[in-house]
Amino acid sequence: MTRERVSSGTEWEATVGYSRAIRADGRVSVAGTTATDEDGDPVAPGDAYAQTAHALGLVADALDEAGAGVEDVVRTRLFVTDIDDWEAVGRAHGEMFGEVRPATTMVEVSRLIHPDLVVEAEAEAVVTEE
Template identity: 65%
Template sequence: MGRERSSTGTDWEEQVGYSRAIRAGDTVRVAGTIATDDDGEVVAPGDPYEQAKHAFGIVEDALADHDTAIEDVVQTRMYVTDIDDQERVGEAHSEFFGDVRPVATMVEVSGLATPEAVVEVEAVAQVE
């Protein structure tokens, strides 16, 4: 089985030794993604809805690098620093995925890679 990886070119990927996404066979996995801009700055600090939307956009771009689309996503995971934000993050998820409706998990964590980030998302896509 072949394995392709893609990168967004952030310093973190090189420092930590990971890829933004990997396609192995018919599965694409997108690494945990926080809402950052091209300069690595957190987008909408403290705003769970806007951060979730932005992070899902980064996920969508990573999927496209592997000729995969949102419609192929079968699973998402959302990590939030405050479970009281679940409705706002869930709203962003629903708007983004619509009728795709992947299985989804949301858990509260004590912190993310940077204090301004309040949401981190992952995705798994299955393609043929």
């Protein structure tokens, strides 16, 4: 199996033991991603639409670094702290993925890693090996 790691460069990757993304044999898995800036601070506290758009932008960056793109995504998972935000979260997801329309799951969770964060996104993509 070939295995390539993508790092976001945060201290937490080594501490927790994870990678932003992994490419292995044509599959790219992007870890749960929240809307944070370069310093790890939440972006748009409490704003489900803005946080979803930002987090998915970070997911797209990780995909790109792993040699994949949004068009290669086959599955996403969205974790929200308030399921009543489903429309705002869904709108941002739809704007990112358009006609790609990956299999998607959205679930409500009691909380995320920071109280200002209201959505976390992860993705899986399939790419042709070169």
